[in-house]
Amino acid sequence: MxxxxxxxxxxxxxxxxxxTGCASRTPSLLxxxxxxxxxxxxxxxxxxxxxxxxxxxRPYRPSGFVVRAEKLDNKTLVHNYGHGGAGHSLAWGTGSLAADLVSEAATQGDRRVAVLGCGTVGLTAARQLQRRGFEVTIYTLSVPPDTTSNKAWAGFTPASRAVAIGGRTPAWDTQFRQAVEISYQQLQLLVGPNYGIxxxxxxxxxxxxxxSRSAEARAEEARLLPAHMQxxxxxxxxxxxxxxxxxxxxxxxxRIEPSIYLEALVRDVTQFGGRIVIRKFDTLHDLMSLTEPIVVNSTGLGSRTLFGDEELTPVxxxxxxxxxxxxxxxxxxxxxxxxxxxxxxxxxxxxxxxxxxxxxxxxxxxxxxxxxxxxxxxxxxxxxxxxxxxxxxxxxxxxxxxxxxxxxxxxxxxxxxx
Missing domain, CATH: 3.30.9.10 (D-Amino Acid Oxidase, subunit A, domain 2)
Incomplete structure (x- = not known):
């Protein structure tokens, strides 16, 4: 045939x-x-x-991911969620930004931090905290291979459903550029069979x-992504x-292979002294029972219910x-x-x-x-x-x-x- x-x-x-292309000749089949x-x-x-x-x-927010600190009674709460389809691509960077906020709030006497969530965002945040000398416990309902991060396509796509047109602000752009730069460098250091990158x-x-894109779209990307990533x-x-x-x-x-990458991150967290505790939090009141003075929220779509962020929507x-x-x-x-x-x-x-x-x-x-x-x-x-x-x-x-x-x-x- x-x-x-x-x-x-x-x-x-x-x-x-x-x-046949631009020529006006009659095309041949082959x-x-x-x-x-x-x-x-x-x-x-x-x-x-x-x-x-x-x-x-995917935990999509039209105005982009959230990395910020706030007080919750006597605790410091650092948010790190809402990455859309760019979680694997941005997690090392936003985890670093979140860890910096933790460092600013921490006291020398108590270096304990609770991380909520055990997907790519929670695990990388935990590792960034450990690198700064914090004692980390991850509280989570699901662990790999049963996290949303395990279901990801997981190429390096830092702008994939990261933010809506019109949702960006100068402050968010600054955070994004910092996060993508850190993530890009960190992921390259992990290239090889051990991490599945x-x-x-x-x-x-x-x-x-x-x-394939308009000049305006290309210019917008050039303003957002560092030149060496284009x-x-x-x-x-x-x-x-x-x-x-x-x-x-x-x-x-x-390319990031979640089945290998996430298990490697779990191994790293535990080998560096971290603990993983299976626990569900239904209300903010439940968080107050934690003994850690600082809590990092990496619950993704769960932040809609737990923290009332109604801008979060599933994709x-x-x-x-x-x-x-x-x-x-x-x-x-x-x-x-x-x-x-x-x-x-x-x-x-x-x-x-x-x-x-x-x-x-x-x-x-x-x-x-x-x-x-x-x-x-x-x-x-x-x-x-x-x-x-x-x-x-x-x-x-x-x-x-x-x-x-x-x-x-x-x-x-x-x-x-x-």
Whole structure:
């Protein structure tokens, strides 16, 4: 079966199955590669390779994360919550800012601190406190692997649902820049198998030689992120890559594998003398029973109930995992277009515990039950991608004679507001 027949039979056409470009000539079906094509393993997707679907609720605040201190009767309460989809990316930094506030409030005679929460934000805050000589006890209802942080996509995405357009302030921007700088440096120090952090290439499929974002959006990012974090990308043209698109932007990012990373943080906290206590707090009055004079709040979405922050809202995220493929070592973003013309997001994130497919964002949804329709669409889209990548002849690219309509910018797949 030739490639066009295969696509028709599958009911899906790849969004990136190229058009003829700017030239006015009549396109041929097969165009020769201009340079040797990079060799990458193809995704092996099928329903019998699906091993699990996970759901987590991101703690989103339109005005961004909170790091500040306040008094609670005779205790000092330091807040460190509301990271949206950027918890793994920002936690070391906001934990450092929170630890600085603790240092300002602490007395020399009592170095005990309680940390509420045992996800990535609570664990990194605990480690930053230990590095400053504090005696830390983590109080939590859940520990890894049963935390929201274990359900994260977990690339280095410091702006993912971190703040809404119009929600930023100069003071928040300053905190963000400090936090992202600290986190970026700290995560690099932990790269390696012990913490499950690696540098990995990512590929973004596109059909057009154009910027995926407006000049205004790029300028806004430049003002927020330090220049050395704005890593460039390499454009690969027709025939230079194995993906079903005319072009591909290749970049590099850090990948964090939660199943390894969070267990390593728990190990570090306990090896440095920290304790983890399973306990639930229903009211502020319950906190007063703690013996520690300083409490660091890293409860994430739990801060809505416990501390009355009604700005917090859940953004439900869902990932479906395939059996691991050790030979597949790249991240892929893009879209497929189904037979009805609808765009279907593609996201491939390989890990040692499985290949994460898709990522969703249902704002205001509290249920932890998987969305079966979303799961079906995600798996079927990636099966179609797998069929496309595994079938074409090498060093060729399929072209189509008509352009697609306007395609959403790639970053909107993560968040329309960030």
């Amino acid at each position: 030739d490639r066009r027949k295969m696509l028709k039979a599958s009911g899906l056409a790849a969004l990136g199955l190229g058009f 165009q020769p590669a201009t340079k040797p094509r990079i060799q990458l393993a193809s995704l092996n997707a099928s329903w019998n390779r699906v091993i699990r679907t996970t759901v987590g609720l 690696t540098w990995i290439d990512d590929y973004a499929m596109t059909d057009e030689l154009r910027e 890593m460039g990308t390499e454009l690969l043209g027709p025939g230079e890559h194995p993906f079903p698109s005319t072009y591909v932007n290749r970049g590099t990012r850090m 439900k995220g869902q990932l479906t995992f395939l059996v691991p493929q050790p030979e597949l070592n790249y991240i892929l973003f893009g879209f497929l277009r189904n037979s009805e013309g609808s765009l279907m997001p593609i996201t491939v994130m390989p890990r040692r515990d499985g290949i994460a497919l898709g990522t969703t964002g249902e704002r205001g949804v509290w249920t932890l039950e998987p969305n079966e329709e979303s799961r079906r669409r995600t798996v079927e889209a990636h099966i179609a991608l797998s069929n496309i990548m595994r079938s074409p002849r090498p060093h060729t690219v399929v072209a189509r004679s008509q352009r697609l309509g306007k395609v959403p910018a790639l970053e909107t797949f993560f968040d329309l507001e960030s």
